[in-house]
Amino acid sequence: PVPTPETRDVPQQILDILGEKDTFKPSEEFPTLSQVEIKAALDRLGSRSMVEYEQITADAVVLEKEGQSIVDEGSPEYKVWDAIRSKGRMGVKDVAGAVGGDTAKFGQGTAMKNRWIKKDGNDLVIAEKDVEDKTRHLLQSAQQTGNVADSKVLADLKKRKLVKVEKRISYTVKKGPKYAKEMPVEVTDLTADMLSSGSWQTANFKPYNFNALGANQTPGALHPLNKVREEFRKIFFNQGFVEMPTSRYVDSGFWNFDALFVPQQHPARDMQDTFFISDPPKADRPRDDPAAEAAMNAMEEGSRKLYAEPTPRKTTRRDYEKYWDNVREVHEKGAFGSTGYRYTWSEDESLRLVLRTHTTAVSTWCLHRLAEDPRPARYFSIDRVFRNETVDATHLAEFHQVEGVIADFGLTLGGLMKFLEDFFGKLGLTGLRFKPAYNPYTEPSMEIFGFHAGLDKWVEIGNSGMFRPEMLEPMGLPKDMRVYGFGLSLERPTMIRYKVSNIRDLLGHKVDLKFVEEQPAVRLDKN
Ligand code: PHE
Known part of the structure; x- marks a missing residue:
């Protein structure tokens, strides 16, 4: 059976992928796993020289709440344009009723500036039959790639509190000198049999993990009295x-x-x-x-x-x-x-x-x-x-x-x-x-x-x-x-x-x- 992130046999999955390509970024292959889980798997393989890995620290663009809601529902200017389009024409007050006060306030000005809508007497009508919701697409791509290429655009999105920039740790991994397609069976105990047969000489011993913290103790405690x-x-x-x-x-x-x-x-x-x-x-x-x-x-x-x-x-x-x-x-x-x-x-x-x-x-x-x-x-x-x-x-x-x-x-x-x-x-x-x-x-x-x-x-x-x-x-x-x-x-x-x-x-x-x-x-x- 093909291992999935759900089966959580991450070390084996890493070995599988390295069977096909020389190097990769686990965070891209396993987007649902936390960095902690990825690191644990890399350490396990790394301590056995089965893989080698490098840590990369990079800036990543992350959506703020407002930015996420634009990705989910569209930008305010698009919502205003869309509301007017569906009705043919609308009074200014009706726009607020249809899309909400805040959305109307922010969206109307931008839609006007983009020339998507215009005034017609006391009403608003659309000026463009088809529009592209650029803000939404920009944010969608930022979310997928963690990056906004144009620094001016990025600065603007940050100023509008739609995105923020965070430090992200990720890894690149490649085969190590002892790479194998599968995790080898590891011996945890030295037995009398192994000594007398001499099999200990070739046995694959599980390395000690000197960094393990050990299980929590539940010691007794003296009462304050x-x-x-x-x-x-x-x-x-x-x-x-x-x-x-x-x-x-x-x-x-x-x-x-x-x-x-x-x-x-x-x-x-x-x-x-x-x-x-x-x-x-x-x-x-x-x-x-x-x-x-x-x-x-x-x-x-x-x-x-x-x-x-x-x-x-x-x-x-x-x-x-x-x-x-x-x-x-x-x-x-x-x-x-x-x-x-x-x-x-x-x-x-x-x-x-x-x-x-x-x-x-x-x-x-x-x-x-x-x-x-x-x-x-x-x-x-x-x-x-x-x-x-x-x-x-x-x-x-x-x-x-x-x-x-x-x-x-x-x-x-x-x-x-x-x-x-x-x-x-x-x-x-x-x-x-x-x-x-x-x-x-x-x-x-x-x-x-x-x-x-x-x-x-x-x-x-x-x-x-x-x-x-x-x-x-x-x-x-x-x-x-x-x-x-x-x-x-x-x-x-x-x-x-x-x-x-x-x-x-x-x-x-x-x-x-x-x-x-x-x-x-x-x-x-x-x-
Ligand atoms: N028996 C006293 C009490 O119960 C304490 C006390 C002991 C007083 C000895 C005087 C001498 O409070």
Whole structure:
């Protein structure tokens, strides 16, 4: 079968034509093919020395829209002449009605100048029985040849915006030293058989194409939240923090609230704010858990390495029963110098299971462990928390908390402020402001504000404080030990960094994976 441009076996077609003539221009033989396709075929043959080709760059006359419409329908002067001819005579206004206002305007003058039409009273009549539409024929030939021989005529056509001149790349091709009538079969793999038979010596190997770009890759991509999370982790690790084990999304009211001295009537414990778990209906009282123990031991080991105490303190046995009773007592009657809340503390309320509302539940658990062997320690975590919120552009029912805890002797509030300034400074946020706030578990408490240059206003970026004795002393931590705590959302800085205005674009089932894929791997700009 004769190959056609449609079959797209362009290399073979080129070989076929070269079988008949020594040289030719592919763009003339294959007018429907793009230069890119022609070039690809020439490269393929050229790299095998089957053809040789040369590139020619030349000016080509190309029709503008107006020029094309003259080729299709005739020139304005011809249309005017033709309209008058078909009617015998016409009023000036009728011409515009027949051929259109613009055509009439341009065409009438030229037709007059060419003496194709003339005035007869108030009407127009033809002056010539037969006319040649020269403009149309000129443009037709320009289109076919890409050329207008007379430079004056070309300049005129350009001025009338009927044609323009563009650079055109084309090729001339001739036989190469290895020309053959057909593309030879090419061997792509060297086999053991070819080696043992020796046929490799005469085999026609397909040349490597070192210019091929290869297929597109579809690599994995880190989610922006993960990237910012890594940034925070590095800052923490660089400052001697160890990571707390945060794998428990479900915890008891005891660890999430009571141990933090959050009263059982506190609005945060309302159904409106906390998700409660109905199955299983109840948690065990605080106790050892082998799986959690392993994670906790690993963290403790890391922490000990960083904070080896020169003079070991007295260690106490972990006593959950005592802790439980202490927490009850500090709520109900007051203890450790506190007057407490003076209400009847409910064990059932404390054992209700909740989706943790903050990672401070984990910090509490780790601080209770620290009380066995009280020593300076720095703990952090970055993980998910849950709140029964009305979902909107900036709130979801779940988000990630970045949390840090520092335990030491002789800590002061000023030290916390300095620490936070250094910490946020590493993220490029300087000049913090602190606002007194309230948390049931810290006193004093401070909200942290940073100036957002983009929004041109102060925005809350975190919450912090010094844990209350009512929280620390029931655990058995010494009276002179102070503990800083602070927390912030991971989403807020990520949204600012990645210019995301709707949190649902960042987290949840509506996240567009394309968005995740297309985020830059690293951002060098701060804020
Ligand atoms: N738990 C607080 C919150 O959810 C953050 C915090 C942690 C505050 C530790 C003080 C101390 O916003």
